[in-house]
Amino acid sequence: MVEELENKKKPQEVQKDETVPATEKVQTKNKKKDEEEEQLSEEDAKLKEDLELLVERLKENDASLYEPSLQKLKEFIQSSTSSMTAVPKPLKFLRPAYPSLCSVHDKWTDKKSKSSLAGILSVLSMTYSENGKYDSLRFRLLSDETDLESWGHEYIRHLALEIGEVYNDQLEKEADLTSDGSKEATPTSTDFEFSNEDILQLSLDIVPYFLKHNGEEDAVDLLLEIESIEKLPQFIDENTYQRVCKYMIACVPLLPPPEDISFLQTAFSIYLSQSQLTEALAIAIRLGNEELMGSVFDATNDKVVHQQLAYILAVQKVSFEYEGVQDIIGNTKLSEHFLYLAKELNLTVPKIPEDIYKSHLDNSKSIFSNSGMDSAQQNLAASFVNGFLNLGYSNDKLIVDNDSWVYKTKGDGMTSAVASIGSIYQWNLDGLQQLDKYLYVEEPEVKAGALLGIGISAAGVHDADVEPALLLLQDYVTNTNPKISSAAILGLGISFAGSRNEEVLGLLLPLAADTSLPLETSTMACLALSHIFVGTCNGDITTSIMDNFLERTTTELKSEWVRFLALSLGLLYLQQGEQVDDVMETLTAIEHPMTSAIEVLINACAYTGTGDVLLIQDLLHRLTPKAVNKTDEEEESDNEEQANSISDFLGTKDNEDIGATEDNETTPAENATGDNNSNDTTNNNNNADGDDDAMDVDQEDSKPEDTKTESAGKTTEEEKESGTAEEEGEEEKEAGLIEESCFAVLGIALIAIGEDIGKEMSLRHFGHLMHYGNEYIRRMVPLAMGLVSVADPQMKVFDTLTRFSHDPDLDVSMNSIFAMGLCGVGTNNARLAQLLRQLASYYSREQDALFITRLAQGLVHLGKGTMTMDIYNDANVLNKTTLASLLTVLTGLVSPTFMLEHHQLFYMMNSGIRPKFIITLDEEGEPLKVNVRVGQAVETVGQAGKPKTITGWITQSTPVLLGHGERAELENDEYISYTSNIEGVVILRKNPDFEAEE
Numbered sequence: 001m002v003e004e005l006e007n008k009k010k011p012q013e014v015q016k017d018e019t020v021p022a023t024e025k026v027q028t029k030n031k032k033k034d035e036e037e038e039q040l041s042e043e044d045a046k047l048k049e050d051l052e053l054l055v056e057r058l059k060e061n062d063a064s065l066y067e068p069s070l071q072k073l074k075e076f077i078q079s080s081t082s083s084m085t086a087v088p089k090p091l092k093f094l095r096p097a098y099p100s101l102c103s104v105h106d107k108w109t110d111k112k113s114k115s116s117l118a119g120i121l122s123v124l125s126m127t128y129s130e131n132g133k134y135d136s137l138r139f140r141l142l143s144d145e146t147d148l149e150s151w152g153h154e155y156i157r158h159l160a161l162e163i164g165e166v167y168n169d170q171l172e173k174e175a176d177l178t179s180d181g182s183k184e185a186t187p188t189s190t191d192f193e194f195s196n197e198d199i200l201q202l203s204l205d206i207v208p209y210f211l212k213h214n215g216e217e218d219a220v221d222l223l224l225e226i227e228s229i230e231k232l233p234q235f236i237d238e239n240t241y242q243r244v245c246k247y248m249i250a251c252v253p254l255l256p257p258p259e260d261i262s263f264l265q266t267a268f269s270i271y272l273s274q275s276q277l278t279e280a281l282a283i284a285i286r287l288g289n290e291e292l293m294g295s296v297f298d299a300t301n302d303k304v305v306h307q308q309l310a311y312i313l314a315v316q317k318v319s320f321e322y323e324g325v326q327d328i329i330g331n332t333k334l335s336e337h338f339l340y341l342a343k344e345l346n347l348t349v350p351k352i353p354e355d356i357y358k359s360h361l362d363n364s365k366s367i368f369s370n371s372g373m374d375s376a377q378q379n380l381a382a383s384f385v386n387g388f389l390n391l392g393y394s395n396d397k398l399i400v401d402n403d404s405w406v407y408k409t410k411g412d413g414m415t416s417a418v419a420s421i422g423s424i425y426q427w428n429l430d431g432l433q434q435l436d437k438y439l440y441v442e443e444p445e446v447k448a449g450a451l452l453g454i455g456i457s458a459a460g461v462h463d464a465d466v467e468p469a470l471l472l473l474q475d476y477v478t479n480t481n482p483k484i485s486s487a488a489i490l491g492l493g494i495s496f497a498g499s500r501n502e503e504v505l506g507l508l509l510p511l512a513a514d515t516s517l518p519l520e521t522s523t524m525a526c527l528a529l530s531h532i533f534v535g536t537c538n539g540d541i542t543t544s545i546m547d548n549f550l551e552r553t554t555t556e557l558k559s560e561w562v563r564f565l566a567l568s569l570g571l572l573y574l575q576q577g578e579q580v581d582d583v584m585e586t587l588t589a590i591e592h593p594m595t596s597a598i599e600v601l602i603n604a605c606a607y608t609g610t611g612d613v614l615l616i617q618d619l620l621h622r623l624t625p626k627a628v629n630k631t632d633e634e635e636e637s638d639n640e641e642q643a644n645s646i647s648d649f650l651g652t653k654d655n656e657d658i659g660a661t662e663d664n665e666t667t668p669a670e671n672a673t674g675d676n677n678s679n680d681t682t683n684n685n686n687n688a689d690g691d692d693d694a695m696d697v698d699q700e701d702s703k704p705e706d707t708k709t710e711s712a713g714k715t716t717e718e719e720k721e722s723g724t725a726e727e728e729g730e731e732e733k734e735a736g737l738i739e740e741s742c743f744a745v746l747g748i749a750l751i752a753i754g755e756d757i758g759k760e761m762s763l764r765h766f767g768h769l770m771h772y773g774n775e776y777i778r779r780m781v782p783l784a785m786g787l788v789s790v791a792d793p794q795m796k797v798f799d800t801l802t803r804f805s806h807d808p809d810l811d812v813s814m815n816s817i818f819a820m821g822l823c824g825v826g827t828n829n830a831r832l833a834q835l836l837r838q839l840a841s842y843y844s845r846e847q848d849a850l851f852i853t854r855l856a857q858g859l860v861h862l863g864k865g866t867m868t869m870d871i872y873n874d875a876n877v878l879n880k881t882t883l884a885s886l887l888t889v890l891t892g893l894v895s896p897t898f899m900l901e902h903h904q905l906f907y908m909m910n911s912g913i914r915p916k917f918i919i920t921l922d923e924e925g926e927p928l929k930v931n932v933r934v935g936q937a938v939e940t941v942g943q944a945g946k947p948k949t950i951t952g953w954i955t956q957s958t959p960v961l962l963g964h965g966e967r968a969e970l971e972n973d974e975y976i977s978y979t980s981n982i983e984g985v986v987i988l989r990k991n992p993d994f995e996a997e998e
Helices: 002-038 042-059 063-079 089-107 111-128 135-142 153-180 196-212 216-225 229-235 241-254 259-273 277-287 290-298 303-316 334-344 375-389 403-408 413-424 431-440 444-457 468-476 482-495 502-513 519-532 539-551 562-572 577-587 595-606 613-622 634-666 672-695 705-719 725-752 756-772 775-788 795-804 810-823 830-842 847-860 880-892 896-901 903-912
Strands: 917-921 931-937 950-957 966-970 975-977 984-990
Touching: 042 063, 042 089, 063 089, 063 111, 089 111, 111 135, 111 153, 135 153, 135 196, 153 196, 153 216, 196 216, 196 229, 216 229, 216 241, 229 259, 241 259, 259 277, 259 290, 277 290, 277 303, 290 303, 303 984, 334 917, 375 403, 375 413, 375 847, 375 903, 403 413, 413 431, 413 444, 413 482, 413 903, 431 444, 431 468, 444 468, 444 482, 444 903, 468 482, 468 502, 482 502, 482 519, 482 903, 502 519, 502 539, 519 539, 519 562, 519 880, 539 562, 539 577, 562 595, 562 880, 577 595, 595 613, 595 725, 613 725, 613 756, 725 756, 725 775, 725 880, 756 775, 756 795, 775 795, 775 810, 775 880, 795 810, 795 830, 810 830, 810 847, 810 896, 830 847, 847 896, 880 896, 880 903, 896 903, 917 931, 950 966
Parallel strands: 917 984
Antiparallel strands: 931 950, 931 966, 975 984
């Protein structure tokens, strides 16, 4: 009873609370507001009265009162101070008078007074102006005052904001007028309230203020908004150039073309005007403009500076030529510097593959006794590993003085075994003598290996007078034996990568264009030329590649080599952006299912490193399941969707099971029984996976013919009557979609590669693709992860790859293992080395997987940890030669089986390998030992003051090694560097003003 009474009372109480105070609250609020306005301090009340009096005077007809009143108003506004969160009191008190002051301005006729009042109204409108009217800017343009600085920083920033908004509004109106066709596209004074000339002039008045008051970023942003960044250099001096240029370069990955190019060109002109030649050269290399490179060299007559610039060019393998330093640009001293590094770091003693296999630590005796890898395959793997391990040292214990070793491999294996001698002697032309004796043997495979080795040993080394690699290889290019011919072509491609050598072009172009030759030979020629002319848009080579696409038979275009033809076209347009559009139009003339895949690859190459979000979205759209999982019969579509969902679910479950049991299988160095059990488990998983795939007959149709024979056998017999033409067309279409999806995954990595946030986002997308993609997408995901993490062994990346390396699909596993090698290339990473040793034990019975594992081990220990394949240097310049060499191998690994058959292609990586040293020289070119701090690079763009550029540094004496993401700086001022980025070969001069600390 009591509860009911309480419930009845409650609504009335609520109603009372809601209705009675409603009006009272409003009244009390208004009263409080009035009281606050009335309860001003004496000082504020006096200020308010004075301001109101001045406004009244301006409304009067006595013109003699205008000038002193306006002057007084200015003084009140300019002298007012307030906290960052409060409006200055003069602006607050003048707010009610703003409309009347506007009408006074319209009524006046005296230009001087009107201009002065317009300046005041421009400031007042910061607090009063309605959205979309831009009164602050309008009144500023009506005023003739030039002294903007006196109104304060906040006012000028507000003006800059309105300038950007007005400019964008005018562009939109202009676009509308053009699309309507009713008016001309050029804006006139009647069309628009603001003229572009006035806006530009005002902006140029504001920019110096920003630069003077540490607002370099605001100055750049303002000129970016009005598309006039080229006007910036005239305002830059020695105090502001560094912060301005760093900010501009940091903005480049976030800008659409052509603004990104104009930013780089502007930064180049600023650096050049301030005599910062090494920074200017880095930008010229990014732009790929040899004229700009020449202007950098011509800006000084100092021969030592020329030498320093030449060392920077040598690392990039740029084709630029300059008299006096051509030997440095041609890398003729690289071997000498590297051997000096090896001596100083005490690395001259050769290593053997067993030093990194560490088989004695593995209790499993089955690796060699019951190994699936036969002895010839083992020896071939050891040849590769030995070549990578001792790369550049000109000395080893396994092959050089052991002629019988070559004959311990079989067939094409002998080619790679001999070629590894070239790897050991890389950059050292003494290797040509070691390889010469193999040119006179009978076996074509051995002779081919010698030719390939000659190209490898001369990789990137060019003498201005004579090119020994060209002299030795040119006679074998047209050899009737395709093995010898291909090896000579490949050797030329590795040796002259990035050099743009016209002689080699004349030698190989006829082979590339001759469609009567075997596809493999023409493709090799195209691939070699694309490496030599990477990123040059060379028209002759483009025409030759297009001829192959247009004139080859349909049967030929089904070959695996077509991928490399497509890649060759992509490499020619690497980082060339819109210049690829003409080629894309020509491709539409090719009626072949591969056309779409080729377009994807070429587009990705053209926009490499741009971080273009729209392109990445397009590629992700192509990777949606509907693109590959197409049905042959419409009535089975529902069954297919059901089968796909079941197989996807079961496939995910398998992956999770493998991930869960991975630690139990691989973490300890297990005995033979444990390994056998784990292998059995894998086989069971494979069987289970096969059962799941049996449900999804249509998805099996997208596999290559040799793997789908059984599953598609019945279907083929049933459809023979309806004709095979349609079936073949469907198969071709399916194959084209498969290639397209593979290239799309690789394309995401290429576009995202230049920017840290983009790389993080791409890794997240790769995780999704691995879960939901079809088998072909899943094969490419590990390679793409490896590409965005080259020489950067992040724990989260290689742990994920380790999980994928136990995938039921052996191709996914092999690609994951190779990607692990890419992540740790040249780092000697102990954790990675341990994981790879465990994988070697795990796959001891799987011949191909063990071979790839050995290759990955060789890559991790590349040059005993002194080499790198990092795509970017500390100045954030993309090394096109390195990227091209990586892309060639990754494109081959679309089909790991094909790559293992043509294992010589793995040596394409050699053209992109470089030492990761810092060597300091004096002005005479002699080695100099100085202390440098090496630490993790810190991003300092936009930070106030002079922040530290490295963190967690260690002081070392040169020569030293520089890892991914690390930066170095000199310990003290005893020496002055000729380059701002301390990496590679650095020339120092003694500082005459240095005083040693006591």
